[in-house]
Amino acid sequence: MRRGLEFKKKARIIIVDDNYEHLNGVRELIEIESDFDVVATATSASVAISLIKKYRPDIVLMDINMPEKDGLSAIAEIEKLDLGVRTIALTGYDDPDLIFRAMKIGAKGYILKTMASAQLIYAIDEVAAGKIYLPNTLSSRFFEYFQKSFKEELQSISDEENLLNYLTQREEEVLDLLTQGVTYKGVAQKLFISETTVKTHVNNIFQKLQVNDRTQAVLYALNNGFLNRRKVKIAI
Amino acid sequence: MRRGLEFKKKARIIIVDDNYEHLNGVRELIEIESDFDVVATATSASVAISLIKKYRPDIVLMDINMPEKDGLSAIAEIEKLDLGVRTIALTGYDDPDLIFRAMKIGAKGYILKTMASAQLIYAIDEVAAGKIYLPNTLSSRFFEYFQKSFKEELQSISDEENLLNYLTQREEEVLDLLTQGVTYKGVAQKLFISETTVKTHVNNIFQKLQVNDRTQAVLYALNNGFLNRRKVKIAI
DNA sequence: TCTGATGTAGACCAGGTGGTTAATGTGGGG
DNA sequence: CCCCACATTAACCACCTGGTCTACATCAGA
DSSP: OOOSOOOSOOOEEEEEOSOHHHHHHHHHHHHHHSOOEEEEEESSHHHHHHHHHHHOOSEEEEESOOSSSOHHHHHHHHHHHTSOOEEEEEESOOOHHHHHHHHHHTOSEEEETTSOHHHHHHHHHHHHTTOOBOOHHHHHHHHHHHHHHHHHHHHHHHOTTOGGGGSOHHHHHHHHHHTTTOOHHHHHHHHTSOHHHHHHHHHHHHHHHTOSSHHHHHHHHHHTTTTHHHIIIIIO | OOOSOOOSOOOEEEEEOSOHHHHHHHHHHHHHHSOOEEEEEESSHHHHHHHHHHHOOSEEEEESOOSSSOHHHHHHHHHHHTSOOEEEEEESOOOHHHHHHHHHHTOSEEEETTSOHHHHHHHHHHHHTTOOBOOHHHHHHHHHHHHHHHHHHHHHHHOTTOGGGGSOHHHHHHHHHHTTTOOHHHHHHHHTSOHHHHHHHHHHHHHHHTOSSHHHHHHHHHHTTTTHHHIIIIIO
């Protein structure tokens, strides 16, 4: 990788790891096995943030398992700075939840410490080139987790125990307006019916959803995919 | 791939594509280049669903660009059947939104029609083995889209224009209870303060959030990451 | 030390909300 | 043809909610 003449500028890197020995190990690896430029290192997230502001590196290798301020918060903070710095997360475990959260807040790559050094160099190369890189095994982990969380969401929506399914069409219209914070009077005007009728519908809704007031009804609707059901059924 | 002796059972496949020629192309490809077993084919999603119920295949290759009933809905339906059938989406375009939606509803793989045949066989192999497979290029596309959507979400949360940031700690506690549908009386009891005090807090909340009633306050809170902020700031 | 932000609390009132009962019209299914 | 589900409306009432004004204690910071 990156053998021979290169026209690209050398990627400038900052390494963050609270384990001093591992930090130096990674540093040496990069300096020997690649032509990236390690411009700084840090053993804590807060120091890392300062260094990043100062050096504006292309890539940050961030160990996630750190005490005090953890690596995920650090990544989030780096992303918030919006300096175009691309972060690669580094851990010992392939915990799907960790991977998911890291990618969610903006990590551009995720590497295990147990992976071969060539893999690390390759990942840096890809990320430096503007891509997002996850090794296939981690990518699989990620997607399983990703789908599981959505599956639970879809299930709760399509459940026959979803009390929303017992609402009539008119009641749905009324509830829809309730979830927008409209009052009885407002609903009456929008649906061209009397305020009394609205109250009747609302009372029926309360009974069907087994709640006592509009706030709880709105919460039930929101928690049980009332707004999403259109997306799910029509546009996915 | 899959050369030599195999101890695994041959994966049973159903192919769905409204384009008859392409369907046969894929079929021949699979029959010649692999030892998978194409048990059926269909040119429409509704027929496909029936065939899937009948044959219970291991894998479904589903063209997404179909008229009438589109492929995404079909995948969602297959997933809902919960027969353990694993679906691979097949399209001509690498539209990130399509990829995202397909993976979200449970596709176990996503392949472009323009990709090499070996890639298709490999994908089927991986998916048949229980993995989730996305080619690197599509995986990159997916993650960019994934991160973009979360970035927007995080931005709206950490915005200084987020009126939730102007709430005092006590007001947050009150709003927290409001978002659970608790009444004045309930809040008073839970926080060990008088009902009057609760009303004062609630009124202050309304003014700060620029809303007129509790429903709108709850909606504002929910839409602006009130529930998520703990995750973001404490646990990510 | 004084000021401002915050949390606490009471009183009053208009209007909104929720519960109940009753009644009418309409359309579909048995 | 009758019954039931649904949509519609009225009237009444208890209670909750929201708006306003006032008041006091605490604490941090200028």
